[in-house]
Amino acid sequence: MDFIVQLAIYSAIASIAAVSLNYVVGFTGIMSISHASFYGIGAYGTALLLTKTGLSFVPALLLGVLITGLVAAFASVPILRLREDSLMLVSVGFALIIHSLMLNWQSLTNGPRGVKSIPRPEIFGISLTDKNFYLVLCLVLLVLTIIIFYKITKSPYGTVIKGIRENEEVMKNYGYNVSKYKHSVFVLGAIFAGLAGGLFASYIQYISPESFILLPSVFMLIMVILGGMGSIGGSIIGAILITVIPELMRFAGLPSSFAAESNQIVYGIILFALMYWRPQGLFGKYKI
Protein backbone atom coordinates (compact mmCIF):
# COMPACT_ATOMS: atom_id res chain seq x y z
CA MET A 1 0.00 0.00 0.00
CA ASP A 2 2.84 2.29 0.94
CA PHE A 3 4.35 1.65 -2.46
CA ILE A 4 1.12 2.53 -4.26
CA VAL A 5 0.72 5.77 -2.27
CA GLN A 6 4.28 6.69 -3.20
CA LEU A 7 3.58 6.01 -6.87
CA ALA A 8 0.42 8.09 -6.62
CA ILE A 9 2.39 11.00 -5.12
CA TYR A 10 5.01 10.82 -7.88
CA SER A 11 2.26 10.58 -10.50
CA ALA A 12 0.41 13.60 -9.11
CA ILE A 13 3.60 15.68 -9.03
CA ALA A 14 4.51 14.55 -12.56
CA SER A 15 0.97 15.36 -13.69
CA ILE A 16 1.27 18.96 -12.47
CA ALA A 17 4.54 19.29 -14.41
CA ALA A 18 3.10 17.59 -17.51
CA VAL A 19 -0.11 19.65 -17.59
CA SER A 20 1.91 22.86 -17.31
CA LEU A 21 4.31 21.69 -20.04
CA ASN A 22 1.39 20.81 -22.28
CA TYR A 23 0.12 24.35 -21.80
CA VAL A 24 3.44 25.63 -23.15
CA VAL A 25 4.17 23.03 -25.83
CA GLY A 26 0.84 21.46 -26.78
CA PHE A 27 -1.53 24.40 -26.52
CA THR A 28 0.80 27.23 -27.53
CA GLY A 29 3.41 25.47 -29.66
CA ILE A 30 6.45 26.75 -27.75
CA MET A 31 8.83 23.80 -28.18
CA SER A 32 10.78 24.31 -24.97
CA ILE A 33 13.03 21.61 -23.52
CA SER A 34 13.74 23.50 -20.33
CA HIS A 35 10.77 22.52 -18.21
CA ALA A 36 12.84 20.33 -15.87
CA SER A 37 15.01 23.37 -15.21
CA PHE A 38 12.03 25.30 -13.86
CA TYR A 39 10.97 22.18 -11.98
CA GLY A 40 14.51 22.18 -10.54
CA ILE A 41 14.47 25.89 -9.68
CA GLY A 42 11.19 25.37 -7.81
CA ALA A 43 12.68 22.35 -6.05
CA TYR A 44 15.90 24.14 -5.09
CA GLY A 45 14.10 27.34 -4.16
CA THR A 46 11.71 25.54 -1.83
CA ALA A 47 14.39 23.22 -0.42
CA LEU A 48 16.89 26.01 0.29
CA LEU A 49 14.25 28.23 1.89
CA LEU A 50 13.13 25.33 4.08
CA THR A 51 16.63 24.27 5.13
CA LYS A 52 18.51 27.58 5.26
CA THR A 53 15.97 30.15 6.36
CA GLY A 54 13.73 28.06 8.55
CA LEU A 55 10.63 29.24 6.69
CA SER A 56 7.65 26.95 7.02
CA PHE A 57 6.40 24.93 4.06
CA VAL A 58 3.68 27.15 2.60
CA PRO A 59 5.71 30.39 2.38
CA ALA A 60 8.78 28.44 1.23
CA LEU A 61 6.78 26.76 -1.54
CA LEU A 62 5.15 30.03 -2.58
CA LEU A 63 8.48 31.84 -2.63
CA GLY A 64 10.07 28.95 -4.53
CA VAL A 65 7.31 29.23 -7.10
CA LEU A 66 7.74 33.02 -7.24
CA ILE A 67 11.49 32.67 -7.82
CA THR A 68 10.76 30.19 -10.63
CA GLY A 69 8.37 32.66 -12.21
CA LEU A 70 10.93 35.48 -12.02
CA VAL A 71 13.67 33.34 -13.57
CA ALA A 72 11.23 32.28 -16.31
CA ALA A 73 10.28 35.91 -16.97
CA PHE A 74 13.95 36.80 -17.51
CA ALA A 75 14.77 33.62 -19.44
CA SER A 76 11.75 34.03 -21.70
CA VAL A 77 13.19 37.23 -23.19
CA PRO A 78 16.07 35.58 -25.09
CA ILE A 79 14.36 32.18 -25.47
CA LEU A 80 11.14 33.47 -27.03
CA ARG A 81 12.89 35.76 -29.48
CA LEU A 82 13.53 32.59 -31.43
CA ARG A 83 11.17 30.08 -32.95
CA GLU A 84 10.88 26.38 -33.67
CA ASP A 85 14.24 24.57 -33.98
CA SER A 86 16.25 27.57 -32.79
CA LEU A 87 14.00 28.00 -29.75
CA MET A 88 14.35 24.32 -28.93
CA LEU A 89 18.13 24.54 -29.08
CA VAL A 90 18.34 27.69 -27.00
CA SER A 91 16.06 26.13 -24.37
CA VAL A 92 18.54 23.23 -24.21
CA GLY A 93 21.25 25.83 -23.68
CA PHE A 94 19.22 27.33 -20.83
CA ALA A 95 18.79 23.89 -19.23
CA LEU A 96 22.55 23.33 -19.40
CA ILE A 97 23.23 26.71 -17.76
CA ILE A 98 20.78 26.04 -14.93
CA HIS A 99 22.23 22.57 -14.35
CA SER A 100 25.72 24.03 -14.30
CA LEU A 101 24.65 26.68 -11.77
CA MET A 102 23.12 24.00 -9.54
CA LEU A 103 26.35 22.05 -9.79
CA ASN A 104 28.86 24.87 -9.34
CA TRP A 105 27.23 27.56 -7.21
CA GLN A 106 28.32 25.59 -4.18
CA SER A 107 27.80 28.32 -1.56
CA LEU A 108 24.11 28.35 -2.41
CA THR A 109 23.25 24.91 -3.76
CA ASN A 110 25.84 22.76 -2.01
CA GLY A 111 27.02 21.65 -5.47
CA PRO A 112 26.95 18.00 -6.47
CA ARG A 113 26.23 16.92 -2.88
CA GLY A 114 22.80 18.47 -3.21
CA VAL A 115 20.42 19.59 -0.47
CA LYS A 116 19.77 17.05 2.28
CA SER A 117 17.31 16.76 5.14
CA ILE A 118 14.60 18.83 3.52
CA PRO A 119 11.77 18.84 6.03
CA ARG A 120 8.37 17.40 5.19
CA PRO A 121 5.68 20.05 5.35
CA GLU A 122 3.44 20.98 8.17
CA ILE A 123 0.27 22.85 7.25
CA PHE A 124 -1.99 24.40 9.88
CA GLY A 125 -0.42 22.19 12.49
CA ILE A 126 -0.97 18.98 10.50
CA SER A 127 2.31 17.19 9.83
CA LEU A 128 2.46 15.73 6.34
CA THR A 129 5.17 13.24 7.20
CA ASP A 130 2.41 10.71 6.72
CA LYS A 131 2.44 9.81 3.03
CA ASN A 132 -1.34 9.69 2.87
CA PHE A 133 -1.60 13.31 3.94
CA TYR A 134 1.09 14.27 1.45
CA LEU A 135 -0.85 12.50 -1.29
CA VAL A 136 -3.94 14.51 -0.38
CA LEU A 137 -1.91 17.73 -0.61
CA CYS A 138 -0.54 16.74 -4.03
CA LEU A 139 -3.98 15.75 -5.30
CA VAL A 140 -5.52 19.01 -4.09
CA LEU A 141 -2.81 20.97 -5.91
CA LEU A 142 -3.22 18.80 -9.00
CA VAL A 143 -6.97 19.45 -9.06
CA LEU A 144 -6.29 23.18 -8.66
CA THR A 145 -3.81 22.99 -11.55
CA ILE A 146 -6.33 21.19 -13.74
CA ILE A 147 -9.09 23.72 -12.95
CA ILE A 148 -6.82 26.69 -13.72
CA PHE A 149 -5.51 25.32 -17.01
CA TYR A 150 -8.93 24.01 -18.03
CA LYS A 151 -10.46 27.43 -17.48
CA ILE A 152 -7.68 29.17 -19.38
CA THR A 153 -7.65 26.81 -22.34
CA LYS A 154 -11.44 26.84 -22.72
CA SER A 155 -11.58 30.65 -22.68
CA PRO A 156 -10.98 33.08 -25.59
CA TYR A 157 -7.42 33.33 -24.21
CA GLY A 158 -7.08 29.60 -24.87
CA THR A 159 -8.30 30.08 -28.42
CA VAL A 160 -5.70 32.82 -28.92
CA ILE A 161 -2.81 30.64 -27.76
CA LYS A 162 -3.99 27.78 -29.95
CA GLY A 163 -4.08 30.22 -32.85
CA ILE A 164 -0.50 31.22 -32.04
CA ARG A 165 0.50 27.56 -32.14
CA GLU A 166 -1.03 27.29 -35.60
CA ASN A 167 0.41 30.40 -37.23
CA GLU A 168 2.01 33.35 -35.47
CA GLU A 169 2.02 35.60 -38.54
CA VAL A 170 -1.69 35.17 -39.14
CA MET A 171 -2.37 35.95 -35.48
CA LYS A 172 -0.31 39.16 -35.66
CA ASN A 173 -2.26 39.98 -38.77
CA TYR A 174 -5.48 39.91 -36.74
CA GLY A 175 -4.09 42.24 -34.09
CA TYR A 176 -2.76 39.84 -31.48
CA ASN A 177 0.43 40.73 -29.62
CA VAL A 178 1.89 37.27 -30.06
CA SER A 179 5.02 38.01 -28.05
CA LYS A 180 3.01 39.13 -25.00
CA TYR A 181 0.90 35.99 -25.06
CA LYS A 182 3.90 33.69 -25.46
CA HIS A 183 5.72 35.31 -22.54
CA SER A 184 2.72 34.95 -20.26
CA VAL A 185 2.25 31.31 -21.26
CA PHE A 186 5.92 30.51 -20.73
CA VAL A 187 6.02 32.11 -17.28
CA LEU A 188 2.77 30.53 -16.05
CA GLY A 189 3.90 27.12 -17.32
CA ALA A 190 7.21 27.56 -15.48
CA ILE A 191 5.43 28.63 -12.27
CA PHE A 192 3.50 25.35 -12.18
CA ALA A 193 6.66 23.39 -13.02
CA GLY A 194 8.22 25.16 -10.01
CA LEU A 195 5.24 24.12 -7.88
CA ALA A 196 5.71 20.50 -8.92
CA GLY A 197 9.45 20.81 -8.15
CA GLY A 198 8.76 22.23 -4.70
CA LEU A 199 6.41 19.36 -3.92
CA PHE A 200 8.97 16.87 -5.19
CA ALA A 201 11.79 18.33 -3.06
CA SER A 202 9.75 18.36 0.10
CA TYR A 203 8.55 14.81 -0.44
CA ILE A 204 11.82 13.17 -1.42
CA GLN A 205 13.75 15.25 1.18
CA TYR A 206 16.96 15.19 -0.84
CA ILE A 207 17.69 16.82 -4.19
CA SER A 208 20.80 17.06 -6.32
CA PRO A 209 21.54 18.66 -9.69
CA GLU A 210 21.34 15.25 -11.38
CA SER A 211 17.57 15.22 -10.88
CA PHE A 212 17.21 18.28 -13.11
CA ILE A 213 19.45 17.65 -16.08
CA LEU A 214 18.17 17.60 -19.63
CA LEU A 215 16.79 14.07 -19.51
CA PRO A 216 13.89 14.80 -17.12
CA SER A 217 12.79 17.55 -19.52
CA VAL A 218 12.71 14.96 -22.28
CA PHE A 219 10.71 12.59 -20.06
CA MET A 220 8.21 15.36 -19.34
CA LEU A 221 7.93 15.98 -23.06
CA ILE A 222 7.27 12.27 -23.61
CA MET A 223 4.47 12.42 -21.02
CA VAL A 224 2.87 15.25 -22.99
CA ILE A 225 3.36 13.65 -26.40
CA LEU A 226 2.15 10.26 -25.16
CA GLY A 227 -0.97 11.68 -23.53
CA GLY A 228 -1.67 14.05 -26.37
CA MET A 229 -0.71 17.58 -27.32
CA GLY A 230 -3.37 20.02 -26.21
CA SER A 231 -5.10 17.54 -23.91
CA ILE A 232 -5.05 18.16 -20.15
CA GLY A 233 -6.46 14.71 -19.40
CA GLY A 234 -3.95 13.18 -21.78
CA SER A 235 -1.07 14.84 -19.91
CA ILE A 236 -2.21 13.25 -16.68
CA ILE A 237 -2.51 9.80 -18.28
CA GLY A 238 0.92 10.32 -19.90
CA ALA A 239 2.43 11.36 -16.57
CA ILE A 240 0.96 8.35 -14.77
CA LEU A 241 2.15 5.93 -17.46
CA ILE A 242 5.69 7.33 -17.58
CA THR A 243 5.85 7.26 -13.77
CA VAL A 244 4.45 3.77 -13.41
CA ILE A 245 6.23 2.03 -16.31
CA PRO A 246 9.70 2.02 -14.63
CA GLU A 247 8.16 0.51 -11.50
CA LEU A 248 6.46 -2.19 -13.54
CA MET A 249 9.75 -2.90 -15.31
CA ARG A 250 11.10 -4.03 -11.96
CA PHE A 251 8.80 -7.02 -12.15
CA ALA A 252 9.82 -7.91 -15.70
CA GLY A 253 12.65 -10.12 -14.47
CA LEU A 254 15.33 -8.30 -16.46
CA PRO A 255 19.01 -8.66 -15.43
CA SER A 256 19.79 -5.98 -12.84
CA SER A 257 22.63 -4.56 -14.95
CA PHE A 258 20.18 -3.94 -17.76
CA ALA A 259 17.03 -3.05 -15.81
CA ALA A 260 18.16 0.45 -14.86
CA GLU A 261 18.63 1.48 -18.46
CA SER A 262 15.65 -0.39 -19.85
CA ASN A 263 13.25 2.45 -18.98
CA GLN A 264 14.88 4.68 -21.52
CA ILE A 265 14.60 1.98 -24.16
CA VAL A 266 10.87 1.74 -23.45
CA TYR A 267 10.49 5.53 -23.64
CA GLY A 268 12.40 5.54 -26.90
CA ILE A 269 10.15 2.85 -28.35
CA ILE A 270 7.08 4.79 -27.17
CA LEU A 271 8.32 7.89 -29.01
CA PHE A 272 9.00 5.91 -32.19
CA ALA A 273 5.59 4.26 -32.06
CA LEU A 274 3.79 7.54 -31.45
CA MET A 275 5.52 9.44 -34.23
CA TYR A 276 4.78 6.67 -36.73
CA TRP A 277 1.28 5.61 -35.72
CA ARG A 278 -0.31 8.22 -33.50
CA PRO A 279 1.51 11.54 -33.66
CA GLN A 280 -1.34 13.28 -31.83
CA GLY A 281 -0.79 11.00 -28.79
CA LEU A 282 -3.38 8.91 -26.97
CA PHE A 283 -5.91 11.67 -26.33
CA GLY A 284 -4.64 14.63 -28.31
CA LYS A 285 -6.16 16.35 -31.31
CA TYR A 286 -3.08 18.09 -32.55
CA LYS A 287 -0.03 16.82 -34.37
CA ILE A 288 3.41 18.27 -33.82
Added chain:
Amino acid sequence: MSLLQIKNISKSFDGLKALHNLSFNVNDGEIVGVIGPNGAGKSTLFNAIMNHINKDSGDIYFDGINITKKPTHQIAGMGIVRTFQDSQPLPQISVQENLDLAFKYQTDISLVSVFGRHKFLQEEQQVHFTKIKELLHEVGLGSKLNVQAQDLSYGQGKLLEMLKVIASDARLILLDEPFSGLFPEMIKLVTKLIYDLSASGKTILLVEHNMQLIEEICDRVIVMDAGQKIADGDFKTVTKQQNVIDSYLGK
Protein backbone atom coordinates in the same frame (compact mmCIF):
# COMPACT_ATOMS: atom_id res chain seq x y z
CA MET B 1 -9.20 61.74 -48.55
CA SER B 2 -6.37 59.22 -48.77
CA LEU B 3 -6.76 56.41 -46.29
CA LEU B 4 -3.46 54.82 -47.28
CA GLN B 5 -0.39 56.69 -48.48
CA ILE B 6 2.65 54.82 -49.75
CA LYS B 7 5.63 57.18 -50.03
CA ASN B 8 8.85 56.14 -51.78
CA ILE B 9 8.96 52.63 -50.37
CA SER B 10 12.01 50.58 -51.33
CA LYS B 11 12.98 47.06 -50.36
CA SER B 12 15.80 44.87 -51.70
CA PHE B 13 16.49 41.20 -51.10
CA ASP B 14 20.17 40.38 -51.63
CA GLY B 15 20.50 43.22 -54.13
CA LEU B 16 17.27 42.38 -55.95
CA LYS B 17 14.92 45.36 -55.86
CA ALA B 18 11.55 43.96 -54.81
CA LEU B 19 10.10 47.44 -54.28
CA HIS B 20 11.72 50.51 -55.79
CA ASN B 21 10.66 54.01 -54.83
CA LEU B 22 7.03 52.99 -54.87
CA SER B 23 4.46 55.69 -54.17
CA PHE B 24 0.69 55.81 -54.45
CA ASN B 25 -2.43 56.71 -52.46
CA VAL B 26 -5.63 54.79 -51.83
CA ASN B 27 -8.73 56.82 -51.07
CA ASP B 28 -11.30 55.96 -48.44
CA GLY B 29 -13.90 53.57 -49.88
CA GLU B 30 -12.01 52.76 -53.08
CA ILE B 31 -11.40 49.31 -54.53
CA VAL B 32 -7.94 49.45 -56.05
CA GLY B 33 -6.54 46.58 -58.10
CA VAL B 34 -2.81 45.87 -58.05
CA ILE B 35 -1.68 43.94 -61.10
CA GLY B 36 1.61 43.00 -62.65
CA PRO B 37 3.72 40.01 -63.67
CA ASN B 38 4.96 37.47 -61.14
CA GLY B 39 7.79 38.97 -59.14
CA ALA B 40 6.54 42.51 -59.68
CA GLY B 41 6.46 43.06 -55.91
CA LYS B 42 2.70 42.89 -55.27
CA SER B 43 2.83 40.53 -52.28
CA THR B 44 5.98 42.28 -51.03
CA LEU B 45 3.94 45.49 -51.04
CA PHE B 46 1.37 43.84 -48.75
CA ASN B 47 4.18 42.53 -46.54
CA ALA B 48 5.61 46.05 -46.39
CA ILE B 49 2.27 47.62 -45.43
CA MET B 50 1.74 45.08 -42.61
CA ASN B 51 5.41 45.40 -41.60
CA HIS B 52 6.03 41.70 -42.10
CA ILE B 53 9.30 42.89 -43.64
CA ASN B 54 11.58 45.80 -42.79
CA LYS B 55 11.63 48.49 -45.43
CA ASP B 56 14.93 49.94 -46.68
CA SER B 57 13.40 53.40 -47.04
CA GLY B 58 10.14 55.26 -47.43
CA ASP B 59 7.06 55.76 -45.29
CA ILE B 60 3.55 54.37 -45.08
CA TYR B 61 0.65 56.36 -43.62
CA PHE B 62 -2.71 54.97 -42.62
CA ASP B 63 -5.43 57.48 -41.88
CA GLY B 64 -2.72 60.14 -41.54
CA ILE B 65 -0.65 58.13 -39.04
CA ASN B 66 2.82 56.90 -39.91
CA ILE B 67 2.70 53.11 -39.56
CA THR B 68 6.04 52.37 -41.24
CA LYS B 69 7.70 50.94 -38.16
CA LYS B 70 4.73 49.89 -36.09
CA PRO B 71 4.56 46.19 -35.20
CA THR B 72 2.15 44.13 -37.27
CA HIS B 73 -0.36 43.55 -34.48
CA GLN B 74 -0.63 47.30 -33.88
CA ILE B 75 -1.16 47.96 -37.59
CA ALA B 76 -3.87 45.31 -37.60
CA GLY B 77 -5.36 46.84 -34.46
CA MET B 78 -5.61 50.20 -36.25
CA GLY B 79 -7.86 48.61 -38.87
CA ILE B 80 -5.88 46.92 -41.63
CA VAL B 81 -6.20 43.24 -42.43
CA ARG B 82 -4.62 41.12 -45.15
CA THR B 83 -5.17 37.73 -46.70
CA PHE B 84 -2.38 35.60 -48.07
CA GLN B 85 -1.86 34.25 -51.57
CA ASP B 86 -2.06 30.71 -50.19
CA SER B 87 -5.06 30.85 -47.93
CA GLN B 88 -3.93 30.36 -44.37
CA PRO B 89 -6.73 29.32 -42.08
CA LEU B 90 -5.39 28.12 -38.75
CA PRO B 91 -5.49 24.41 -39.60
CA GLN B 92 -5.82 22.52 -36.34
CA ILE B 93 -8.56 24.59 -34.77
CA SER B 94 -12.23 24.69 -35.70
CA VAL B 95 -13.85 26.98 -38.26
CA GLN B 96 -15.72 28.65 -35.40
CA GLU B 97 -12.49 29.32 -33.50
CA ASN B 98 -10.85 30.66 -36.67
CA LEU B 99 -13.65 33.17 -37.04
CA ASP B 100 -13.86 34.01 -33.34
CA LEU B 101 -10.18 35.01 -33.45
CA ALA B 102 -10.87 37.42 -36.30
CA PHE B 103 -13.40 39.42 -34.28
CA LYS B 104 -12.15 42.30 -32.17
CA TYR B 105 -12.90 41.70 -28.51
CA GLN B 106 -13.72 44.84 -26.51
CA THR B 107 -12.53 43.09 -23.34
CA ASP B 108 -8.78 42.64 -23.27
CA ILE B 109 -8.07 38.93 -23.68
CA SER B 110 -5.57 38.37 -20.89
CA LEU B 111 -5.05 35.96 -18.02
CA VAL B 112 -6.49 38.61 -15.72
CA SER B 113 -9.68 38.82 -17.76
CA VAL B 114 -9.98 35.01 -17.91
CA PHE B 115 -10.33 34.97 -14.13
CA GLY B 116 -11.52 38.49 -13.39
CA ARG B 117 -13.76 39.44 -16.31
CA HIS B 118 -14.78 36.03 -17.51
CA LYS B 119 -18.43 37.01 -17.80
CA PHE B 120 -17.68 39.85 -20.24
CA LEU B 121 -15.51 37.59 -22.37
CA GLN B 122 -18.22 34.93 -22.44
CA GLU B 123 -20.88 37.46 -23.41
CA GLU B 124 -18.75 38.77 -26.25
CA GLN B 125 -17.95 35.26 -27.38
CA GLN B 126 -21.67 34.49 -27.47
CA VAL B 127 -22.35 37.56 -29.65
CA HIS B 128 -19.55 36.46 -32.00
CA PHE B 129 -20.97 32.94 -32.08
CA THR B 130 -24.32 34.22 -33.37
CA LYS B 131 -22.60 36.31 -36.04
CA ILE B 132 -20.34 33.40 -37.01
CA LYS B 133 -23.34 31.14 -37.61
CA GLU B 134 -24.94 33.84 -39.79
CA LEU B 135 -21.73 34.35 -41.80
CA LEU B 136 -21.22 30.63 -42.39
CA HIS B 137 -24.85 30.12 -43.32
CA GLU B 138 -24.61 32.99 -45.85
CA VAL B 139 -21.85 31.23 -47.82
CA GLY B 140 -23.19 27.71 -47.43
CA LEU B 141 -20.67 26.59 -44.81
CA GLY B 142 -23.22 26.36 -41.99
CA SER B 143 -22.46 22.70 -41.40
CA LYS B 144 -18.73 23.34 -41.03
CA LEU B 145 -18.91 25.24 -37.74
CA ASN B 146 -17.08 22.63 -35.68
CA VAL B 147 -14.93 21.20 -38.46
CA GLN B 148 -11.18 21.72 -38.20
CA ALA B 149 -10.07 24.24 -40.81
CA GLN B 150 -7.57 21.74 -42.22
CA ASP B 151 -10.50 19.53 -43.26
CA LEU B 152 -12.01 22.21 -45.50
CA SER B 153 -11.50 22.07 -49.26
CA TYR B 154 -9.21 24.63 -50.87
CA GLY B 155 -12.13 26.76 -51.99
CA GLN B 156 -13.83 26.56 -48.60
CA GLY B 157 -10.54 27.64 -47.02
CA LYS B 158 -10.53 30.69 -49.28
CA LEU B 159 -14.10 31.47 -48.30
CA LEU B 160 -13.17 31.16 -44.63
CA GLU B 161 -10.39 33.71 -45.21
CA MET B 162 -12.94 36.11 -46.65
CA LEU B 163 -15.28 35.57 -43.70
CA LYS B 164 -12.40 36.29 -41.32
CA VAL B 165 -11.84 39.56 -43.16
CA ILE B 166 -15.52 40.43 -42.73
CA ALA B 167 -15.42 39.47 -39.04
CA SER B 168 -12.35 41.65 -38.46
CA ASP B 169 -14.32 44.77 -39.43
CA ALA B 170 -11.06 46.33 -40.68
CA ARG B 171 -11.25 49.61 -42.60
CA LEU B 172 -8.56 48.68 -45.12
CA ILE B 173 -8.52 45.19 -46.58
CA LEU B 174 -5.57 43.79 -48.50
CA LEU B 175 -6.68 40.81 -50.59
CA ASP B 176 -3.90 38.74 -52.13
CA GLU B 177 -5.32 36.73 -55.06
CA PRO B 178 -8.63 35.84 -53.40
CA PHE B 179 -9.93 34.16 -56.58
CA SER B 180 -6.96 31.96 -57.45
CA GLY B 181 -7.87 28.30 -57.80
CA LEU B 182 -11.60 28.89 -57.36
CA PHE B 183 -14.29 27.46 -59.63
CA PRO B 184 -16.82 29.88 -61.21
CA GLU B 185 -19.59 29.57 -58.60
CA MET B 186 -17.12 30.24 -55.81
CA ILE B 187 -15.72 33.23 -57.74
CA LYS B 188 -19.23 34.69 -57.87
CA LEU B 189 -19.58 34.21 -54.13
CA VAL B 190 -16.24 35.87 -53.32
CA THR B 191 -17.06 38.72 -55.74
CA LYS B 192 -20.33 39.29 -53.90
CA LEU B 193 -18.52 39.36 -50.56
CA ILE B 194 -16.09 41.97 -51.91
CA TYR B 195 -18.99 44.08 -53.17
CA ASP B 196 -20.70 43.76 -49.79
CA LEU B 197 -17.51 44.88 -48.03
CA SER B 198 -17.22 47.84 -50.37
CA ALA B 199 -20.87 48.73 -49.88
CA SER B 200 -20.30 48.81 -46.13
CA GLY B 201 -17.61 51.47 -46.66
CA LYS B 202 -14.48 49.34 -46.58
CA THR B 203 -11.42 50.23 -48.63
CA ILE B 204 -9.92 47.37 -50.60
CA LEU B 205 -6.54 46.78 -52.20
CA LEU B 206 -6.81 43.74 -54.44
CA VAL B 207 -3.96 41.76 -56.01
CA GLU B 208 -5.32 39.59 -58.82
CA HIS B 209 -4.31 38.15 -62.18
CA ASN B 210 -7.83 37.70 -63.56
CA MET B 211 -8.23 40.83 -65.69
CA GLN B 212 -11.95 40.34 -66.19
CA LEU B 213 -12.50 40.43 -62.44
CA ILE B 214 -10.17 43.39 -62.01
CA GLU B 215 -12.13 45.31 -64.64
CA GLU B 216 -15.44 44.30 -63.08
CA ILE B 217 -14.59 45.02 -59.45
CA CYS B 218 -11.97 47.75 -59.24
CA ASP B 219 -12.44 51.53 -59.31
CA ARG B 220 -8.79 52.03 -60.13
CA VAL B 221 -5.82 49.92 -61.13
CA ILE B 222 -2.14 50.20 -60.24
CA VAL B 223 0.26 48.29 -62.44
CA MET B 224 3.60 47.18 -60.99
CA ASP B 225 6.69 45.83 -62.67
CA ALA B 226 10.08 45.10 -61.07
CA GLY B 227 8.99 46.77 -57.82
CA GLN B 228 7.93 50.01 -59.51
CA LYS B 229 4.58 51.55 -60.35
CA ILE B 230 4.34 51.79 -64.13
CA ALA B 231 0.71 52.84 -64.43
CA ASP B 232 -2.13 54.14 -62.26
CA GLY B 233 -5.66 54.90 -63.39
CA ASP B 234 -8.93 53.35 -64.52
CA PHE B 235 -8.79 49.89 -66.07
CA LYS B 236 -9.48 50.93 -69.67
CA THR B 237 -6.80 53.62 -69.63
CA VAL B 238 -3.99 51.65 -68.03
CA THR B 239 -4.55 48.53 -70.12
CA LYS B 240 -4.03 50.60 -73.28
CA GLN B 241 -0.68 51.91 -72.10
CA GLN B 242 2.14 50.43 -74.17
CA ASN B 243 4.44 49.79 -71.19
CA VAL B 244 1.65 47.82 -69.45
CA ILE B 245 1.03 45.76 -72.57
CA ASP B 246 4.77 45.12 -72.97
CA SER B 247 5.49 44.15 -69.39
CA TYR B 248 2.33 42.32 -68.39
CA LEU B 249 -0.63 41.98 -70.71
CA GLY B 250 1.15 41.00 -73.90
CA LYS B 251 -0.29 41.53 -77.37
